Each structure stands twice: as C-alpha cells, then as structure tokens.
Amino acid sequence: MIWIAIRMLTGDKQKFYGLLFGIAFSTLLITQQLTIFVNLIERGASGVYNVPTADVWVMDEVSRTTDVNLPMPSTALDRVRGVPGVEWAVPHLRANASVRTNEGDLEGVSVIGVDDATLIGLPKVMLEGDPNVLSQPSSVIIDDVGTTRFFPEGESPIGARLELNDQRAVIRGIADAIPSFTSQVTLYTKYSQALNYVPGTRNRLSFVLVGASDTVSADELTDRIEAQTGLRARTRDEFAQDGVDFIIENTGIPLNFGITVLLGFIVGVAIVGLTFSLFIRDNIKQFGALKAIGVTNAKIRRMVAAQAGLVGIIGYGFGIIGTVIFIWGFSADPTFKGFYIPWQIPIISLAAVFIILALTGWIALRNVLKTEPAAVFR
Amino acid sequence: MSDQVKQPAIRTRGVIRDFKAGQQTIRVLHGIDLDVCPGELTYLVGESGSGKTTMISIMCGILWPTEGEVEVFGTDIYSLTDTELVNFRLQNIGFIFQQYNLIPSIDAASNAAVPLIAQGMGRKEARARAVKMLEKLNIADQADKLPNQLSGGQQQRVAIARALVHEPRLVVCDEPTAALDAKSGRRVMDLLREVGVAEDRSVIIVTHDNRIFDLADRILVLEDGRITHDGTEMPEDH
Ligand SMILES: Nc1ncnc2c1ncn2[C@@H]1O[C@H](COP(=O)(O)OP(=O)(O)OP(=O)(O)O)[C@@H](O)[C@H]1O
Ligand SMILES: [Mg+2]
Numbered sequence: 001m002i003w004i005a006i007r008m009l010t011g012d013k014q015k016f017y018g019l020l021f022g023i024a025f026s027t028l029l030i031t032q033q034l035t036i037f038v039n040l041i042e043r044g045a046s047g048v049y050n051v052p053t054a055d056v057w058v059m060d061e062v063s064r065t066t067d068v069n070l071p072m073p074s075t076a077l078d079r080v081r082g083v084p085g086v087e088w089a090v091p092h093l094r095a096n097a098s099v100r101t102n103e104g105d106l107e108g109v110s111v112i113g114v115d116d117a118t119l120i121g122l123p124k125v126m127l128e129g130d131p132n133v134l135s136q137p138s139s140v141i142i143d144d145v146g147t148t149r150f151f152p153e154g155e156s157p158i159g160a161r162l163e164l165n166d167q168r169a170v171i172r173g174i175a176d177a178i179p180s181f182t183s184q185v186t187l188y189t190k191y192s193q194a195l196n197y198v199p200g201t202r203n204r205l206s207f208v209l210v211g212a213s214d215t216v217s218a219d220e221l222t223d224r225i226e227a228q229t230g231l232r233a234r235t236r237d238e239f240a241q242d243g244v245d246f247i248i249e250n251t252g253i254p255l256n257f258g259i260t261v262l263l264g265f266i267v268g269v270a271i272v273g274l275t276f277s278l279f280i281r282d283n284i285k286q287f288g289a290l291k292a293i294g295v296t297n298a299k300i301r302r303m304v305a306a307q308a309g310l311v312g313i314i315g316y317g318f319g320i321i322g323t324v325i326f327i328w329g330f331s332a333d334p335t336f337k338g339f340y341i342p343w344q345i346p347i348i349s350l351a352a353v354f355i356i357l358a359l360t361g362w363i364a365l366r367n368v369l370k371t372e373p374a375a376v377f378r
Numbered sequence: 379m380s381d382q383v384k385q386p387a388i389r390t391r392g393v394i395r396d397f398k399a400g401q402q403t404i405r406v407l408h409g410i411d412l413d414v415c416p417g418e419l420t421y422l423v424g425e426s427g428s429g430k431t432t433m434i435s436i437m438c439g440i441l442w443p444t445e446g447e448v449e450v451f452g453t454d455i456y457s458l459t460d461t462e463l464v465n466f467r468l469q470n471i472g473f474i475f476q477q478y479n480l481i482p483s484i485d486a487a488s489n490a491a492v493p494l495i496a497q498g499m500g501r502k503e504a505r506a507r508a509v510k511m512l513e514k515l516n517i518a519d520q521a522d523k524l525p526n527q528l529s530g531g532q533q534q535r536v537a538i539a540r541a542l543v544h545e546p547r548l549v550v551c552d553e554p555t556a557a558l559d560a561k562s563g564r565r566v567m568d569l570l571r572e573v574g575v576a577e578d579r580s581v582i583i584v585t586h587d588n589r590i591f592d593l594a595d596r597i598l599v600l601e602d603g604r605i606t607h608d609g610t611e612m613p614e615d616h
Pocket of ligand 1: 397398406425
C-alpha cells in the first residue's frame with residue numbers, strides 16, 4: 001500500500017513539485033538564515049579568536065568587548081604580571097582611526113597594537129609577508145578584508161602607503177584574520193607604533209593578554225587576577241561569548257533573522273498545507289474507495305505518512321544542498337569569509353520540516369479519516 | 379451439509395435506517411427483511427430516493443443500520459469491531475462504483491490488484507493475478523495503461539476486475555452502468571454476469587438501467603424504503 005501511496009503522490013506532478021518546493025524553500029530559508037545569523041554573531045568574537053594564544057584577557061572593570069573598552073593606565077601591565085600563575089602578560093591596544101587611501105577616500109579602520117617583543121596579538125597565519133616586518137619603521141599589517149576593500153583585485157597592497165590619522169603607514173604584510181562584525185578594515189602594528197598612530201590621553205592600554213602557566217586553569221587565573229588587581233579578567237571563551245552576547249543584546253539582528261526564519265516556517269506551512277490538502281481532496285474518492293474495499297484507517301495513516309516522508313526527505317535534501325551551494329558560492333566574498341554550517345542548524349531545519357509535515361499531514365489526513373466509507377456510493 | 383447450502387449470502391431482519399436532516403429524523407428504510415441467495419445476480423431497483431444506496435451500503439458493511447440485523451455469510455457484521463469489519467470487507471466483498479474510483483497514477487493491472495495488495499500480497503504476484511482477471515474481462519491488452527488512457531467502459535471493466543480479483547463471495551455495485559452509453563453498459567453487464575456470478579458468489583446491483591433487466595436472476599423493487607416487489611422479472615407497472 002505504501003507503494004500505491006507514493007505513486008498516488010508522484011503521479012500528481014504539479015502537487016508533488018509544489019510540495020517539494022514548499023519544503024525545499026522552507027529548509028533553504030531556515031538553514032541559510034540561521035547559518036548567516038550564527039556566523040554573523042560569531043563575528044562579535046572575532047577579535048578574541050584572532051588571538052588564539054591568549055588564555056585570559058584583562059581589562060578595565062567597565063570594558064565589555066574587544067571593541068567596547070576603556071583603556072587602563074600602563075601600570076596595569078605590571079600588576080597583572082605580579083599575579084602568580086601568569087606565565088606571560090603583554091600589552092594590547094585596540095582603537096579606531098581613519099585612513100586616507102591613495103584614491104583620497106576616508107575610511108574608518110581598527111588599529112591593533114601588538115606586543116613589540118613577542119608580537120602576541122597578531123593573527124596566527126600570514127597570507128603575505130612575515131610578522132617581523134613590523135620591526136621596520138611605520139610598518140602595518142593589513143587584514144585580508146582590508147585588502148579587498150582598499151585595493152582593486154590583482155593589485156598587491158604590499159608597499160602601499162596609507163595616511164593613518166595623518167601619519168605615514170606602509171603596508172608590509174597581509175594577515176589571515178576573521179573579519180570583525182562590521183567588516184571594518186584592521187591594521188596591525190607594534191604597540192609602541194600604535195601609540196603614535198592613535199592620539200590619546202594618559203591611559204592607552206586597552207587589554208593585557210595573559211598566558212596561564214601549566215599549573216593553573218584559565219578560570220582559576222581570572223579569579224586570582226581579579227582578586228589581586230581589581231581589574232576585570234575573562235577567559236578566552238568567556239570573552240568570546242561576551243562579544244557574541246553584546247551583538248545579540250545591542251542589535252536588531254536576532255529579531256530580524258528570527259522573523260525571517262519564522263516566515264520561512266510559515267510559508268512552508270502555508271504552501272505545503274494548501275498543496276497537501278488539495279492533493280488529499282483530489283484523491284478523496286480514491287481514499288474512500290480504498291476504505292470501502294478494506295483498507296484500515298491505520299494503513300491510510302501510514303500511506304499519508306509515507307507521502308509526507310517522501311516529500312520531506314527530498315525537499316529537505318534540496319534545501320540543504322541549496323544552502324551549501326549558497327555558502328560555497330559566496331565563500332570568496334570577504335563578508336562571508338569562513339562561514340560554515342554548524343551541525344545543529346540542519347537538525348533544527350529538519351525538525352522544522354518534520355513539524356510542518358506532521359501538522360499539514362495531520363490536517364489533510366483528518367479529511368480522509370472523517371470520510372465514511374459509505375460516501376463512496378454517493 | 380444441506381443446511382450450509384441453504385445458508386443465504388445475506389440475511390437482513392427488520393433493518394431500519396434513519397437519517398438526521400437538521401431537526402428532523404427521516405426514516406429511509408422501514409424494516410427490511412431480505413434473504414439473498416448465493417450464486418444469484420440480484421437487482422435492486424426503485425425510484426431516486428427510495429433507499430437503494432442506503433440498503434446496499436448496509437448489506438456490504440459500510441453503513442450502520444439504525445436497527446435490525448444484518449448477517450453476511452452467517453456473520454453478524456455489525457457486531458464486529460471496526461477493524462474486524464474492515465478486514466471482513468477486504469476478504470469477502472468486492473465493490474464496483476458508479477465513478478469507477480480508480481487510482482489515476484497507477485496502471486490498470488495495478489488498480490485491479492489493489493485488494494490483493496491491501497491483503498498483503500506481494501506486488502508482482504498481485505499484478506499477475508490481476509492481469510489474469512483482466513484477461514477474463516477481455517482487456518488484458520490495456521493492463522499497462524493508466525485509467526485516463528482508457529474509455530469509460532474499459533475503466534469500469536478494470537473496476538470489475540478489482541472487485542473480483544480477490545475472489546470475494548459478495549459483489550456489490552451501485553449504478554455500474556450509469557456513466558456509460560447503452561452499448562458499453564450492456565457489454566460491461568454481460569461480462570459481469572459471465573465472470574462475476576458464480577455458484578458461491580452473489581452479485582447485487584443497484585440500477586435504473588431497464589435495458590439490462592433481462593440479466594437478473596431476481597429483481598427487488600424498493601419504494602420509499604420498503605420492498606414492494608420480489609420476483610424474477612420486473613412488475614408490469616414499471
Ligand atoms: N448521509 C445521509 N444523510 C442524510 N440523508 C441521507 C443520507 N444518505 C441518504 N439520505 C437520504 O435517504 C434517502 C434515500 O437515499 P438513497 O441514496 O439510499 O436513495 P437511492 O435510492 O440510492 O437514490 P438514487 O437513485 O438517487 O441514488 C434520500 O432521501 C436521501 O436524501
Ligand atoms: Mg443511489
């Protein structure tokens with residue numbers, strides 16, 4: 001009977017494709033939007049992820065994220081270094097500046113000052129050049145988003161001069177960095193150099209990056225640093241989460257994506273519900289005949305479930321393939337750099353598909369189950 | 379032994395059926411007592427609204443009587459549970475509908491095989507048996523065609539094959555020729571008479587079609603929910 005059910009559905013090409021489209025569309029919208037959402041809000045933590053060597057971030061009590069920070073006096077560094085369990089501690093500066101490009105455009109950039117001696121604070125991988133280029137005067141390293149932003153394709157930025165807050169800067173390397181939430185161009189330079197580029201008051205030290213010794217966990221170390229210095233200390237994971245939370249709390253992004261995902265679900269319910277009900281209605285005589293001939297309601301239920309299952313599997317497959325193609329197709333675009341589909345998302349959209357089909361199938365099925373077999377003679 | 383031979387295919391006693399129409403209750407059948415013999419082709423005729431469809435539905439186990447007893451081959455079918463009754467129909471009764479009600483997306487042989495498939499038989503075997511039945515009905519050459527590629531008469535013959543393929547002991551038809559022209563109606567009925575009626579099988583047909591009355595072994599006339607004539611031929615005044 002399952003075979004008959006499948007043939008009933010696939011034989012009605014229009015409705016079969018309509019159902020597939022509904023499910024594929026919902027799956028695509030839900031999966032794709034959730035993927036972009038998750039990847040986008042994870043950008044809130046890109047500043048943390050770009051410095052994987054730091055176990056603990058130390059900051060002023062009021063600082064919240066890598067971008068929302070209040071600089072500390074330089075003495076904070078020594079205080080942190082005095083805490084037992086601190087293997088190493090280096091200064092880290094993050095500030096905004098403006099750049100005048102060769103074309104004369106003004107652009108806002110992030111300037112990141114990394115430790116002069118160890119260069120801790122730089123992204124791990126360089127696409128071009130060596131981290132040590134920073135020892136040359138007026139050197140900056142640009143991130144790959146900046147390359148595509150500032151320079152036409154094919155033109156190497158190496159050696160290019162920029163006017164950074166009215167001072168000369170020369171690009172001597174390209175870092176492979178996760179773009180920030182705003183995709184703002186980032187320039188890395190030595191801490192001492194950054195102090196020159198970024199005018200400021202007495203307090204300039206944005207963060208102290210700390211490596212924990214083997215004897216202490218990052219969690220324990222943050223407690224110790226906070227107790228001993230009165231500064232705020234966060235582990236890498238905590239601070240990454242802070243960045244994500246900040247975006248969730250301070251932007252309309254969750255709501256906007258939430259609405260789109262909900263729309264995907266509702267459109268799915270509408271298309272699939274209507275088409276499924278139409279299909280059942282068109283075949284109600286056949287279902288009635290089957291019931292009269294001697295097919296139990298339990299078997300009818302299984303038939304409709306098989307029809308829903310078939311639509312679900314194929315439609316969902318198309319939707320996921322669509323999402324993969326989308327993410328893959330845009331992977332070259334820096335805005336989508338490093339985007340991946342977290343495994344939870346396909347499961348969420350599968351659950352959504354299941355709910356859509358269970359709901360619409362149940363509504364459609366009710367008509368069949370309600371049909372009295374005696375109706376076939378009418 | 380002789381008792382068993384005499385056992386009627388269908389035995390009804392005091393069958394009453396009421397329908398609710400708004401506030402009112404309308405009595406459609408007024409206590410029908412009827413024995414239908416095995417091996418006979420029985421016609422149920424009567425004016426529109428006289429209760430023919432109601433009667434045949436009750437006799438084949440798809441409509442509950444308001445009152446009265448219905449035995450089919452000795453089984454009190456309305457004392458069965460729902461599932462038992464469905465399975466009873468699947469094993470014992472063949473159905474032929476006015477509108478054929480074939481499944482449009484499967485071919486003629488598969489349509490004819492539906493009762494066997496529903497009984498759990500494998501698709502191949504069921505199809506092979508269905509093709510044999512189509513042969514008897516002279517349309518084996520149409521076995522691979524979809525219903526919409528067949529004429530009305532051919533579709534009804536496929537429907538007859540579906541009604542007979544599982545060798546039911548009772549076949550019920552409501553206006554099987556109503557959607558057909560006179561010639562194909564006649565052919566379909568000749569075939570049904572030839573292939574369908576067997577010693578241990580009763581066929582009951584509801585019909586208006588006076589051109590085929592000569593085929594019946596027995597004709598029952600229903601008027602306003604009562605049987606007013608029971609004989610081998612139509613009464614004079616009809
Ligand atoms: N489900 C129902 N609900 C209410 N009334 C019904 C129902 N089924 C049948 N009736 C009524 O019962 C009466 C007999 O109906 P039935 O269908 O048995 O007549 P019939 O002899 O088959 O007529 P026709 O030749 O037009 O098919 C009619 O008056 C009809 O309106
Ligand atoms: Mg009728």
